[in-house]
Amino acid sequence: xxxxxxxxxxxxxxxKYAEHKEFPIIPCNLCGSQENLQRQSIKAMLIxxxxxxxxxxxxxxxxxxxVSPSQLADRELFDFVNLPLDREGSRxxxxxxxxxxxxxxxxxxxxxxxxxx
Numbered sequence: 001x002x003x004x005x006x007x008x009x010x011x012x013x014x015x016k017y018a019e020h021k022e023f024p025i026i027p028c029n030l031c032g033s034q035e036n037l038q039r040q041s042i043k044a045m046l047i048x049x050x051x052x053x054x055x056x057x058x059x060x061x062x063x064x065x066x067v068s069p070s071q072l073a074d075r076e077l078f079d080f081v082n083l084p085l086d087r088e089g090s091r092x093x094x095x096x097x098x099x100x101x102x103x104x105x106x107x108x109x110x111x112x113x114x115x116x117x
Contacts, residue, residue, distance in 0.1 A: 006014065018025075049056045069077040 046057055070080075072078070073080075075081070
């Protein structure tokens with residue numbers, strides 16, 4: 001079991017707390033602070049989401065706390081092979097507009113240099 005209590009804290013709050021307590025900052029290139037990592041892209045995306053839609057990040061975090069075994073696609077946790085399918089009856093159509101997702105539309109100006117924090 002892994003316990004990560006700081007996952008419940010926003011990074012900006014942790015930074016403020018560390019500054020308040022005057023914790024020494026130890027330079028580290030192992031914790032994801034290097035440039036051009038996926039972690040930096042995700043961080044920039046979350047910051048952008050937070051600006052455009054306040055509360056979105058919290059809603060996503062809350063949603064990953066309420067997961068059932070069948071949603072994990074883990075065959076050891078859920079029997080997908082013997083899952084009964086009911087293909088009888090009518091199916092309702094729904095409207096779907098396709099979204100474009102690309103790793104090339106990330107605004108690099110959103111990246112934060114945490115090497116000197």
